Amino acid sequence: MKATRLISIDDLDAEDLALVLDTAEVMDEISARRIKKVPTLRGRTVCNLFLEDSTRTRLSFDIAAKRLSADVMNFSAKGSSVSKGESFKDTALTLDAMGVDTVVVRSGSSGAPLQLSQYLDVPILNAGDGWHQHPTQALLDLYTMRSHFGHLAGLTVTICGDIIHSRVARSEIEALTLAGATVRLVAPDTLLPTDLSAWTDGGNVEVITDLDDALGDSDVLYLLRVQRERMHRAFFPSTREYHRLYGMDARRLAALPDHAIVMHPGPMNRGVEITPDVADSPRALITDQVNNGIAVRMACLYLLIAGSEVDA
């Protein structure tokens, strides 16, 4: 792999992207074994620096590192000196002094992983930063789509919901266009970025405001969580209205082509962007996404840490 960090999907080219997905397939086989562990990263230390709440991403990185036999340090803002006011830089220098081999960082502040990479000389893996990027989420989503359809190029993926606050959407758009898929965004105007061109980088992206117009020819309907914690003023009148206009329910599921699938990065607001019957239907691959997250993160850790002693 040419990339030496994964802060944004931008760090990967099409070849690296394919390598990550191919490697994840092999990692998947390990998770199916009785002894779900290989000795590859024995003696390496992975620090999970989680400055913002997370369930699945933190657990997933934790399991991924352990299945590769790495030592794992879990570090969260609560219960650490961060809550005493220690600066981000001093926290980084402490990690450096302890000799970590890689840092997985989650932060509510966009750009925190990039800043960390300026203090530390080890591969940095972004586990989600503010409104910016969540690259491993996009990679596990692409892996899930590729496993289901056998390919990515030519797929039409409709991403619906809170685009502007969504680091997942940003990473998703970049990764899907890099893989040759067509991306379609559906959202109320208030939840779309004012200048979409900065997000799409010339990729094949279209915007539709009515969800019902987007269903008929979508291969994947990707629902985003309504991120109330990032909304400090009203972006839409009520969750009921949002649900009526942009929520996925049984009627809209029936309007999708028979082969189409529904995805959601979690955590779900059941009854807002997705109804429980859709979330629990066999056409929703939401638990597959969580499961695939382990293999994809194993692949990322392996590709970034292995060979780190080779002089470039």
Next chain:
Amino acid sequence: MSRLLDADDIRRALRRLAHELVEANHGADGLVLMGIQTRGVPLARRLAANIGEIEDVEVPVGPLDVTLYRDDVASRPPRALADTRFPVDVDGTTVVIVDDVLFTGRTIRAAMDAILDVGRPDAIRLVTLVDRGHRELPIRADHVGKNLPTALAERISVRLAEIDDVDEVVLEAVPTHDPAPAGESGARA
């Protein structure tokens, strides 16, 4: 560059190795052939086909990639991983590791660890087409196609029709300023 074995030599060696395996195992019962990626894989398939003809049975055969078990993960650039697939549960079987070139023994150490991680075979055996010497670990092959003592500065390349369109084993001198690319048979591995 000189050719040490041609297609007929390889065919005869594999035929003999198949007979030796069956004789040592008192038949083909319980044998599982695991070919080490990359060129061990077609060799294992050919051996399985030979044993099948001799004993009139179908021998389970699968590919084994040992990259995740290597002891030099840190000092080599990460490579694309190839498939590992155990065709049957290995508990109680005799797993035969099949590789093209036996050199330092480190690949075989990694292969044994990979096999023991998925189960507890009764025995693990090693078959190699070429043994070129220079072992760094206390490992030896149970059955060898051809012993070819070499100098460290030389490189043995096994080429197989399934991958290289030709069956042959050749000896090449490695220029000191240009070490063998990773993964090349007989590169220091």
